[in-house]
Amino acid sequence: MGVQGGRPPAMNIVVLVKQVPDTATERKLNPADNTLDRASSDGVINELDEYAIEEALLLKEKHGGEVTILSAGPDQATDSIRKALSMGADKAIHLNDEALHGSDSLQTAYALAQALRTTEFDVVVLGSESTDARTGVVGAALAEYLGLPQLTLANKVDIDGGTIRIQRQTDDGYDVVEAQLPAVVSVVEKINEPRYPSFKLIMAAKKKPVTKLDAAGAEIDPAKVGLANATTETVDFAAAPPRAAGTVVKDEGTGGVQIADFLASKKFV
Amino acid sequence: MAVDRSLPTSEAADLLDLTVSLVEEKIAPRAAVDERQGLFPRDLFTTLGHSGLLGLPYPEEYGGGGQPYEVYLQVVEELARGWLAVGLGLSVHTLACFPLAGFGSPNQRARLLPELIGGERLGAYCLSEAHSGSDAAALATRAAATDQGYRIDGAKSWITHGGVADFYTLFARTGAPDSGAKGISCFHVPAGSAGLAADAPERKMGMRSSPTAVVRFDGVEVAAEARIGEEGQGFPIALAALDAGRLGIAACAVGVAQAALELAVGYARQRRQFGRPIADFQGLSFMLADMATQTEAARELYLAAARRRDAGRPFGKQAAMAKLFATDVAMRVTTDAVQVLGGYGYTEDFPAERLMREAKVLQIVEGTNQIQRLVIGRHLSREA
Numbered sequence: 001m002g003v004q005g006g007r008p009p010a011m012n013i014v015v016l017v018k019q020v021p022d023t024a025t026e027r028k029l030n031p032a033d034n035t036l037d038r039a040s041s042d043g044v045i046n047e048l049d050e051y052a053i054e055e056a057l058l059l060k061e062k063h064g065g066e067v068t069i070l071s072a073g074p075d076q077a078t079d080s081i082r083k084a085l086s087m088g089a090d091k092a093i094h095l096n097d098e099a100l101h102g103s104d105s106l107q108t109a110y111a112l113a114q115a116l117r118t119t120e121f122d123v124v125v126l127g128s129e130s131t132d133a134r135t136g137v138v139g140a141a142l143a144e145y146l147g148l149p150q151l152t153l154a155n156k157v158d159i160d161g162g163t164i165r166i167q168r169q170t171d172d173g174y175d176v177v178e179a180q181l182p183a184v185v186s187v188v189e190k191i192n193e194p195r196y197p198s199f200k201l202i203m204a205a206k207k208k209p210v211t212k213l214d215a216a217g218a219e220i221d222p223a224k225v226g227l228a229n230a231t232t233e234t235v236d237f238a239a240a241p242p243r244a245a246g247t248v249v250k251d252e253g254t255g256g257v258q259i260a261d262f263l264a265s266k267k268f269v
Numbered sequence: 270m271a272v273d274r275s276l277p278t279s280e281a282a283d284l285l286d287l288t289v290s291l292v293e294e295k296i297a298p299r300a301a302v303d304e305r306q307g308l309f310p311r312d313l314f315t316t317l318g319h320s321g322l323l324g325l326p327y328p329e330e331y332g333g334g335g336q337p338y339e340v341y342l343q344v345v346e347e348l349a350r351g352w353l354a355v356g357l358g359l360s361v362h363t364l365a366c367f368p369l370a371g372f373g374s375p376n377q378r379a380r381l382l383p384e385l386i387g388g389e390r391l392g393a394y395c396l397s398e399a400h401s402g403s404d405a406a407a408l409a410t411r412a413a414a415t416d417q418g419y420r421i422d423g424a425k426s427w428i429t430h431g432g433v434a435d436f437y438t439l440f441a442r443t444g445a446p447d448s449g450a451k452g453i454s455c456f457h458v459p460a461g462s463a464g465l466a467a468d469a470p471e472r473k474m475g476m477r478s479s480p481t482a483v484v485r486f487d488g489v490e491v492a493a494e495a496r497i498g499e500e501g502q503g504f505p506i507a508l509a510a511l512d513a514g515r516l517g518i519a520a521c522a523v524g525v526a527q528a529a530l531e532l533a534v535g536y537a538r539q540r541r542q543f544g545r546p547i548a549d550f551q552g553l554s555f556m557l558a559d560m561a562t563q564t565e566a567a568r569e570l571y572l573a574a575a576r577r578r579d580a581g582r583p584f585g586k587q588a589a590m591a592k593l594f595a596t597d598v599a600m601r602v603t604t605d606a607v608q609v610l611g612g613y614g615y616t617e618d619f620p621a622e623r624l625m626r627e628a629k630v631l632q633i634v635e636g637t638n639q640i641q642r643l644v645i646g647r648h649l650s651r652e653a
Contacts, residue, residue, distance in 0.1 A: 086283065196291065199321030199334050202283045 010065035011159070013056045014119065015089065016112060016126035016138075017071045019043040019080040023131050033227055034234035035102045036132060045080045048127025050087075050194040051187050055157055056125045057088050058192065063159060066090045068119060072100060072111055078210070085205035086197035092208070093119065097215040102227025105133065109141030111225055114218040116146065121182060123164065128153050128186040139186035149179035155190040272527060272568075274343060281340040287320060288344045292351035300352035300478075301620060307470075307477040309433055313355055314362075315389045317348075323362060324386025327370050331378060332387020338513070338575040342520040346568070349524025353627040354479035356524050357634075358391070360517030361429045364635075365392025365438040367510040368455045372498040381457060385436065393434035394514075395425040395484055396507055402427075403640050405440075406450035406504055410486060412441035418493040419443070419456065421464075421486040427634075431482030432467030435460050439486070440507050443500045453503035456495050464489040475626030512585045513578070514635050515592040519571035522592075522599035522631045526564040529599075529606035529624045533557060536610050536619075547609075556609060560602045567595035586648040593641035599628040 021027045021036065022044045028037040045053075056067045069084045069092035071077050081092045095115045103111060116124065124146075129136035143150030151157075154166035155174060162181050167174040169188050197205075215222060223229060249258045263269045271289065276282045296313060303310055317323055325341040327333030334341070341363070349356025366385050369377060384390055401407040410423025421441055425431075437458045444452020458465065468483040498506050534557055537548035547553050574587035603625040607614035614621040632638050 082283070196316075196320055197283070197287055198319060199280075199284055199287065199325070202280050202287065203329075203334075206280065 011059060011063050011122045012066055012068065012120050013059055014068045014070050014116060014121045014124045015049070015052050015056045015084070016124065016142075017049045017053065017069050017080060017084050018046045018127075018130050018132075019071065019073050019077040020046045020130050020132040023047075027132070029234075029237050033102060034237060035227065043076050043080060045083055046127055046130045046132075048129060048131075048187065048189060049084075050127075051189050051191055052125045052127045053084055053087050053089060054192045054194040055154075055185075055187055057195070059123070059125075059157070059159060065122075068093060068121070070112065070115055070119075071095070072108060072115065074101075081210060082205050083197065085208045085210075086202040087195060088197075088201055090208060092210040093213055094210055095213045095218060097220070099215045099220075099222050099226050102230060103225045104230040104232045105135045105137050106141055106231050107225045107229070109138050110145055111215075111218065111220050112138070113142055113145035114220045115213055116142075118213065118218060123159070123181055124148075124184045125157075126184070126186050128188050139184055143184040146184065149183040150186075151177050151179055151183055152186045154185050154187045157185060157187070157191070272347075276340060276343070277337065278340075281336065284325075284334075284336070284340065285343060285347065288322070288347045291316065291320065292347055296348065296355055297351035300354075301617075301623065303478050304352075304354070304476075304623060305617070309478055309480050310352075310355065311391075311433065314358060314391050317355075317359065318389030321387075322359065323389070323391075324366065326363065327366060327382065327386045331370070331382035333370075333382075337579040338516060339572060339579055342516055342571060342575050345517055345520040346524040346527070349521040350528045351524075352478075353521060353525055354476055356521045357476070357518070358430065358479055360514065360521060361394055362392045363517060364510055364514040365394045365434075365436070367513055368438055368497045368506045369457060371509065372455070372502070372506050374494075377457075377494065377497065390435040391430055391433070393428050393430040393437050393484070394510070395428055395437050395439040396511075397425065397427045399424065399426045399483075403637060405507065406453070408440060408442060408453065409446070410439070410441040412443050412454060412456065412491075414443070415490065418491050418495060421456070421458070421489040421491065423486050425484045425486070427471075428467070428482055428484045429479060431480060431484045432470065433480055437465070437484065438497075440503045441486075443503075448501075450504040451501050453507070454500050455497040455503040455506045456491055457497055458486075458489060458491055458495065462489050462491070474629060475623065476630055511635060512588045515588040515641075516571055516575055516578070516584075518631055518635045519567070519574075519588070519591040519595035522595035522628065523564060523568045523571060525624055525628050525631070526560075526567065526595075526599040526602040529603040529621065529628075530557075530560050530564050532619070532621060532624070533560060533606040533609040536613075553609065556605055560605050563598040564602055567591070567598040570594050586645055586652075589636070589641040589644040589648075592636065593638050593645070596628070596631040596638060599631055600625075603628040 022042040025042055030037040060067050067089040069081055069089045071081050072095040126139050139152055140150050151166045153169045155169045156167040158165045164181055164183050165178045168177045249255055324333035325336045326338055329335040345356050345360050396405055398408050412419040412421050439456045439458050440453055442452050443454040464487040466485050470480040470482045538546050540547050571591040574584050574591045577584040577587055607621045607625055610619055610621050613619050
């Protein structure tokens with residue numbers, strides 16, 4: 001994408017959207033194969049992906065172009081794809097194949113990279129992690145598979161011609177990271193405030209094109225994906241222990257001191 | 270404890286999801302504080318406009334949502350569950366658009382409807398007067414023919430959004446003073462018209478964030494094309510609008526009842542006395558059971574009337590029944606919610622007392638519940 005003076009050329013932006021179990025509901029693993037039981041809870045768009053969609057829409061509003069949603073997941077992921085389209089994205093690709101079931105982060109990144117090869121893009125935007133697995137590595141692995149620059153944990157994105165510059169959030173501030181497009185960007189929630197869908201966009205979303213893609217269509221090597229070929233293994237899991245009863249401090253004149261001591265012991269003060 | 274709704278389409282389900290998100294993130298959190306201070310949440314109506322919620326039952330070709338009443342009313346219910354001032358505000362706005370959408374000329378509709386229903390404009394509906402409430406046909410506001418159109422003189426009372434609306438749908442007398450129901454016409458009057466002014470808002474028992482005011486028309490000049498429908502057609506237009514508007518009030522009432530029910534159930538499950546949650550005591554659980562049953566029945570009654578309307582069948586009697594029943598239910602359920610919360614229910618620290626004050630107005634507006642009984646009784650005595 002070269003700079004041609006005046007308005008930069010329109011951009012093709014792909015947003016990776018993952019459907020995850022609603023964090024407000026009880027989430028379960030399937031004891032048979034230690035994978036997520038996706039049928040046991042409502043699927044919603046991974047929260048950080050909503051920020052990624054918003055950032056893509058803002059980039060489109062500024063530079064023109066198209067926003068494409070790419071989601072890998074089972075049939076029910078169509079609900080999240082429709083929601084993403086109703087926020088204002090233009091079209092979607094749904095990668096859906098039973099062979100992908102149980103893929104770990106690395107395999108998922110490979111599959112997404114293959115799916116991305118079926119479309120044109122200048123920038124790929126994704127949330128920096130998902131609320132279910134929380135590995136936070138898919139963005140980096142994806143960039144590696146594609147051989148593209150990765151700009152992670154962005155709380156600000158600027159694109160000027162063929163150059164992308166982000167503020168990479170750190171513990172005590174931010175780093176400025178710059179790369180040439182095309183590139184992969186992961187975002188954190190400080191970056192923007194995701195918009196609400198409007199009813200007109202909800203209606204319009206029904207008519208937007210969703211390309212169905214299976215493993216063969218994306219030229220995904222079946223030997224490289226799925227639970228049987230995973231590079232990592234979930235060997236065991238256990239339910240979170242029930243919350244222990246709190247400590248009751250009875251105020252007999254020293255309540256304030258005891259609370260201060262407690263907070264100090266936990267390094268809150 | 271989200272309401273389990275049966276909705277006709279997937280986009281209607283998405284619309285309700287959007288509404289619930291708006292209610293829980295933007296609307297409900299502000300209700301208590303803004304009501305205490307009497308702040309009108311104009312910005313929330315702008316948000317509703319951006320989200321496409323200000324014209325749901327009107328045609329898509331004019332920027333509306335093209336939704337059946339069955340769906341539109343459930344949106345109103347959800348909004349009222351979060352904050353009655355917003356749910357009722359949407360119902361009143363929809364009522365104010367009704368004459369133009371239903372009786373306007375093609376030219377008027379093309380010119381005015383898109384900005385009324387597709388954008389952020391807020392409407393008010395001006396029928397009642399100080400001496401013409403239940404007896405609406407006795408209204409005295411005068412619209413005298415001039416060379417260019419009409420000159421309007423009079424005052425309208427109890428106007429929701431009076432002073433803050435962007436347009437006023439007005440009923441005024443074009444016939445002789447004794448022309449009764451046959452001498453009334455309907456007009457579209459933009460805010461800012463010379464001679465149009467609102468008094469200070471009424472100091473109400475509840476719903477203080479929704480301004481209610483006298484709106485005065487002192488020699489307001491409007492063009493002939495500001496008239497909606499024929500001269501003398503105003504009263505039938507007003508009654509048709511009110512039939513639909515009553516369903517909006519019924520939906521609001523169910524929303525308020527639902528909020529009170531959720532509050533009471535949540536409290537009763539968490540409040541412990543004698544070593545267990547008070548919800549486990551039969552005396553209290555029977556109260557909750559009655560509250561839930563009445564709320565559910567009221568919802569189904571307004572939805573049954575709405576589905577009749579959507580199917581093009583007469584629904585005036587059913588609308589009156591739904592308004593009567595749902596608003597009486599809201600009054601009972603909110604009163605019981607205060608009782609379930611005991612002393613806390615009587616304080617401003619919990620929303621129960623506010624919901625009870627809000628429910629009361631619904632028994633009065635858009636036809637008192639005595640008028641609803643009159644309407645139902647007339648149907649019974651005249652129907653074949």
